[in-house]
Amino acid sequence: MSKNLIVLFVLLAIVSCKKETPKNTEATTEVSEDYDPIAFGREIFETKGNCASCHKPDQKVIGPSIMDIAKIYKEQNGDIVAFLKGKAEPIVDPSQYEVMKTNFAITKSMTDEQLKALEAYFYSHLKK
Ligand code: HEC
Known part of the structure; x- marks a missing residue:
């Protein structure tokens, strides 16, 4: 036993x-x-990308608010990733495009994964 x-x-x-x-x-x-693209996108937005100095979630400062951008991109079926690569025309506020363009040096050096995370962060503002 x-x-x-x-x-x-x-x-x-x-x-x-x-x-x-x-x-x-x-x-x-x-x-x-x-892996949470929204959290990753937010981190890039606030640190490396320096986007937060011109874009706030729900109010226009130097650039349009994240909500406005996300709304217009969704309505017009735009491509944020392509825009940040400098491959698509501005559709939100073309009169201020030159100001935004100065950031392409940063965004063009980002990987697709980083740009898609930024895009996910923008779109996450639609659900609120
Ligand atoms: C120096 C200020 C400034 C910074 C920094 C900045 N932006 Fe912008 N952004 C603007 C302005 C002004 C506009 C409006 C012009 C336009 O629509 O292109 C804009 C527009 C945009 C748009 C809408 C483009 C369109 O179709 O019209 C997106 C998307 C965007 N920014 C993303 C970003 C991201 C992501 C970052 C960080 C990597 C960033 N921005 C950093 C000023 C800035």
Whole structure:
């Protein structure tokens, strides 16, 4: 009987060890599933991108508010990523385009992932 118990324990140990391996792979996938483009976009917007010095969530300062931009881009089916790459015409306030254009040096050096995160951050203001 005690021999059987030992065998059982050994078997349990092997089984539980085997389960560890897929768990690790799951953990890595979970990290990428946890990726939050809106939070990432917000961080770029406020730090590296310096966008916050001209754009506020709901009021116009030097540039139009994030809400206004998101609304107009949604209505007109615009492409924020293309605009930030300098590949699309301004549709929000073309008369002030020259001011915004000075930022393309920064945005053109960003990866697609960073630009898409910025776009997600802009659109996150529509739900409010
Ligand atoms: C020096 C001030 C300034 C900074 C910094 C700035 N913007 Fe702007 N932005 C403007 C102004 C002014 C406009 C209005 C002109 C226009 O619509 O192109 C504008 C317009 C925009 C638009 C609408 C473009 C359109 O179609 O008309 C987007 C999108 C935008 N900004 C995103 C950003 C992002 C993202 C950043 C940070 C990487 C940023 N801006 C930083 C001043 C600024």
